[in-house]
Amino acid sequence: MLPTNIENLHNLENANRIIGSDDPILITGANGFIGLRVVENLMDRGFRELTCMTRHSSDSAKLEALVSRRRSGARIRVVKGNLLSREDCAKVTNGVAAIFHLAAGGSDKSFPDAFMSTVVSTRNLLEASVQDKSLKRFVNVSSFAVYTNTQKRHWRLLDETCPVETRPELRGDAYCFAKVKQDEIVVEYAKRFGIPYVIVRPGYVFGPGKINITGRVGIDTFGVFMHLGGSNPVPFTYVDNCAEAIVLAGLKKGVDGHVFNIVDDDLPSSRQFLCLYKKNVRRFKSIYVPHALSHLLCCIWERYSNWSEGQLPPVFNRRRWHAHWKKTRYSNEKLKTQVGWTPKVPMAEGLKRYFEGCRDGRQHA
Amino acid sequence: MLKVAIVGCGKIADSHASQIGRIKGCEIVGVCDSEPLMARQLYERFPIKRHFSDLTELLDARPDVVHITTPPESHFDIAKFCLERGCHVYVEKPIALHAEEAQTLIELADERGLKLTVGHDAQFSNAARRMRALVKSGYLGAGPIHMESYYCYELGRAYAGALLGNKRHWVRRLPGKLLHNIIDHGIASLAEFLTTDSPQVKAYGFVSPFLRSLGESEIIDELRVTICEEQRTTAYFTFSSQMRPSLHQFRIYGTQNGLILDHDQETMIKLRGERFKSHLEKFVPPLMFAQQHLENLVRNIGTFLAKDLHMNSGMKYLIESFYRSILEGTPVPISYREILLTARIMDAIFVQLNVNRPQPQAQPQMA
Numbered sequence: 079m080l081p082t083n084i085e086n087l088h089n090l091e092n093a094n095r096i097i098g099s100d101d102p103i104l105i106t107g108a109n110g111f112i113g114l115r116v117v118e119n120l121m122d123r124g125f126r127e128l129t130c131m132t133r134h135s136s137d138s139a140k141l142e143a144l145v146s147r148r149r150s151g152a153r154i155r156v157v158k159g160n161l162l163s164r165e166d167c168a169k170v171t172n173g174v175a176a177i178f179h180l181a182a183g184g185s186d187k188s189f190p191d192a193f194m195s196t197v198v199s200t201r202n203l204l205e206a207s208v209q210d211k212s213l214k215r216f217v218n219v220s221s222f223a224v225y226t227n228t229q230k231r232h233w234r235l236l237d238e239t240c241p242v243e244t245r246p247e248l249r250g251d252a253y254c255f256a257k258v259k260q261d262e263i264v265v266e267y268a269k270r271f272g273i274p275y276v277i278v279r280p281g282y283v284f285g286p287g288k289i290n291i292t293g294r295v296g297i298d299t300f301g302v303f304m305h306l307g308g309s310n311p312v313p314f315t316y317v318d319n320c321a322e323a324i325v326l327a328g329l330k331k332g333v334d335g336h337v338f339n340i341v342d343d344d345l346p347s348s349r350q351f352l353c354l355y356k357k358n359v360r361r362f363k364s365i366y367v368p369h370a371l372s373h374l375l376c377c378i379w380e381r382y383s384n385w386s387e388g389q390l391p392p393v394f395n396r397r398r399w400h401a402h403w404k405k406t407r408y409s410n411e412k413l414k415t416q417v418g419w420t421p422k423v424p425m426a427e428g429l430k431r432y433f434e435g436c437r438d439g440r441q442h443a
Numbered sequence: 444m445l446k447v448a449i450v451g452c453g454k455i456a457d458s459h460a461s462q463i464g465r466i467k468g469c470e471i472v473g474v475c476d477s478e479p480l481m482a483r484q485l486y487e488r489f490p491i492k493r494h495f496s497d498l499t500e501l502l503d504a505r506p507d508v509v510h511i512t513t514p515p516e517s518h519f520d521i522a523k524f525c526l527e528r529g530c531h532v533y534v535e536k537p538i539a540l541h542a543e544e545a546q547t548l549i550e551l552a553d554e555r556g557l558k559l560t561v562g563h564d565a566q567f568s569n570a571a572r573r574m575r576a577l578v579k580s581g582y583l584g585a586g587p588i589h590m591e592s593y594y595c596y597e598l599g600r601a602y603a604g605a606l607l608g609n610k611r612h613w614v615r616r617l618p619g620k621l622l623h624n625i626i627d628h629g630i631a632s633l634a635e636f637l638t639t640d641s642p643q644v645k646a647y648g649f650v651s652p653f654l655r656s657l658g659e660s661e662i663i664d665e666l667r668v669t670i671c672e673e674q675r676t677t678a679y680f681t682f683s684s685q686m687r688p689s690l691h692q693f694r695i696y697g698t699q700n701g702l703i704l705d706h707d708q709e710t711m712i713k714l715r716g717e718r719f720k721s722h723l724e725k726f727v728p729p730l731m732f733a734q735q736h737l738e739n740l741v742r743n744i745g746t747f748l749a750k751d752l753h754m755n756s757g758m759k760y761l762i763e764s765f766y767r768s769i770l771e772g773t774p775v776p777i778s779y780r781e782i783l784l785t786a787r788i789m790d791a792i793f794v795q796l797n798v799n800r801p802q803p804q805a806q807p808q809m810a
Contacts, residue, residue, distance in 0.1 A: 385750070
């Protein structure tokens, strides 16, 4: 492409942005797996006023290294803080035009921990934003985990119109509960105080730095890897593609109040992914559990958990089965048509980099 | 119907709400947290009537019993307030920050004719109750000669990260810091069988090389304690974040026999005092141990099938016993003497650790 065409594209993109290059932007969870890429993406797009918030306990060496590549004139600061502190929230939101809220955390087993670190922190950030009238967009990074998927038949499409869990506490998954409640509080504050927002819901974000296999493919809870996904497509999104989608959704004019799902193109099936993983990372034994059987086992576990008053925690249940292991197709059409996103890293290349990262990670483990 | 309330809606409150839900004849009339969202999330997940962010409003719902599951710093003030308002109180461990505070709460409860207990629930698991019954039956012979209590803690990355990274973390404000929030169970196991009120306590603690390598210098995560009462009964207590296996064990030895209680495995092993003759000692005891382990296995399977092998079964038993003591006027499940002795031993440990902590060496002055 000729330089003039690139320039035209940039100009067109800038015209569609809600904020300018010198407007201050806050990124929470900036040192996280996706957060680092969001910061990088914003820097690459020429944004010069970035506040990157990380936890006190976070080792921000990678972020510092990234920030050191700043262009001349850019003011990019790394702030250590705690989103549970209203004072810290007030400090970092002062005067910002956009907030990319990626911070999340806490134990995936403890509901109160997950809730506190996800929902209470989001509420603090929203309240601080209300005090400061400069905010033009609050980007809440949610998750596919919020969708219920119970009402649909096999192979039906999961997109932004699908319902979210109305009783997330029954999923037995603290992360799902916290994310549903986080979305709710964002919408509530947006309605009450007119905060402009978008919600982005990535599928399973993968890339170098992650070494685990997503539970949508299978689990090794019982000492042997149980392959549960079968022929299901896995809703992968490569971390760089995901970060770009988040950034674009955060900058695009005219999408306030919208929800965007983030999945890449050419999704591999669970079986294809597992074969590739074994071939490229490590060999291990796995047992395929057909869908009917995994559904039955989830039913039995759920009933036993209820009957025994929680002697075994309700971590396997029908709601989780529907959300994780039912045959489902995924769509990224809305993101492509309304935000103009396309996954720049093709699936094959993303998987290659991921497997390389897994091999390196295992060597250093 | 006994009306129950919970103050503090963090992680441990989940365990309380689920165990209270398993007990017949009681209902949770309200939960309270200074953070309204935390109170609401607990209310939404359990059968709870109302949620509050103001303690006074919660107490206006007139609960009979209040469970206090807030961080330890606030235990004393909240427990005192609830007792003054006429509620029986179950406080999560530690009961308070100092023994004097524990004494004040006990006196207040007695004055008002109310009941008070503390969450030493590990002592009420199935295996712990079997052990207690055996001790009472005289299995040990004359009183305990020696006891050993291991209460370790695997300092996971998440908790270590939160604690080390946050200099304002509430655990750092406790007199015994990390130890203050954890060692209660292990100390209480010893206090139950000590007979005097002021045993000698010698404590040695240090920051593990693991924590030091992470830049930590304040959080003591290795502790060894010797307890001795009037040259009669002795006890060792061990807390370690690094030792593997990370034991939760209690051993007690009398003049005739001994017992080993394993909290993690829910097993109790009898240690026979008499020896077999000659080489039989090499063959028979291992067989007897094998038999005992098999019996423990069968018992645990039976308990599991009877749906009574919950991770918090000790908590359910303690709560149930406490409620029974309120309704029927029977003694509280944990004696006030034991609660106070546990608090005194912990005070003694933390005083010594704070006094004995090595000071940073003075840098040689440059001329």
